Amino acid sequence: MSAEKPDYARFWDEQILRVSEQKQKVCNNEKNFWDNPANVDRYVRRLHDGDRGRIEYQLSVMNIPAGSSVLDIGAGPGTLAVPLALSGCPVTVVEPSGHMLTAMEKYRALTGAPLIREIQKGWEEVTPEEAGTQDYVIASLSLMMGNIQDCLLKMDAAAKRAVHIFWFLVPPSFSRGNSDLWPVLHGEPYYYEPTADTLWNILFQLGIHANLTVETKKTSQVYRNQDELKEDYYTRLHAESDEQKEIVNRYLTERFVRTDKGYLAPGKSRTAHIWWEKESRD
Numbered sequence: 001m002s003a004e005k006p007d008y009a010r011f012w013d014e015q016i017l018r019v020s021e022q023k024q025k026v027c028n029n030e031k032n033f034w035d036n037p038a039n040v041d042r043y044v045r046r047l048h049d050g051d052r053g054r055i056e057y058q059l060s061v062m063n064i065p066a067g068s069s070v071l072d073i074g075a076g077p078g079t080l081a082v083p084l085a086l087s088g089c090p091v092t093v094v095e096p097s098g099h100m101l102t103a104m105e106k107y108r109a110l111t112g113a114p115l116i117r118e119i120q121k122g123w124e125e126v127t128p129e130e131a132g133t134q135d136y137v138i139a140s141l142s143l144m145m146g147n148i149q150d151c152l153l154k155m156d157a158a159a160k161r162a163v164h165i166f167w168f169l170v171p172p173s174f175s176r177g178n179s180d181l182w183p184v185l186h187g188e189p190y191y192y193e194p195t196a197d198t199l200w201n202i203l204f205q206l207g208i209h210a211n212l213t214v215e216t217k218k219t220s221q222v223y224r225n226q227d228e229l230k231e232d233y234y235t236r237l238h239a240e241s242d243e244q245k246e247i248v249n250r251y252l253t254e255r256f257v258r259t260d261k262g263y264l265a266p267g268k269s270r271t272a273h274i275w276w277e278k279e280s281r282d
Contacts (some may be wrong), residue, residue: 008201009149015194016146022191055079057215058140061273062164064089068135071158073123074142078104078116085113092117092134094126123151131158140166141271144193148202156208162277167196169214169270181237181251185244196272203274210276216268223263229256
């Protein structure tokens, strides 16, 4: 008797639910972590200060021809959308955070890129009619979504030529502090997002035989000063009492190094580029 095959989509959805429920504890009753302007501003500054290599890598491996229409899911502050628009691509973004869209518009205006069509929703809520069909569908580090099977099929249906997804192959190094400190602060394990191996297996079970390559690179979290560093960790870890904050402070003192750029903790990231071309599906 053969063993029952794992249901990777169910595993993904259950893990996303656990992560989402846990993250609600760090949002101070806000709808979403990215609804806080301070969190968005901090993310955008890091993006522009130290993440250019990742952006250039992703653009180069996707190799999207100028003039191709692009649907960017979870576009954030225009990380990929603005450079693609500058290259002559008509771009539509799906992004639920109004603060992220405001940051993208500032970025777009600063670069002189053409206007970008915006859909202010999560991908789960976007209808096929709203998404339309575009030459390329892309999603970079933006797969915090449940009902993953339907979400992936909707991506596939929206793409005429190819789908490109970037996601974590292993949990990002910046989550290490969460993993170390959450059990101490809250008495329960810290839950990571499901990783790219699960995603690839979901696609395989859907009949989509995707390609996968891995990028490994050194990374560093950089904070301008101690106050910014502490406030970020207090927020993400839901550290509110003086006792909890002192635990966080001791942890940060042991791991972050002061440099001329600010406070940083070296790390390593491993992300997967998963993609498939529509004409080669068969």
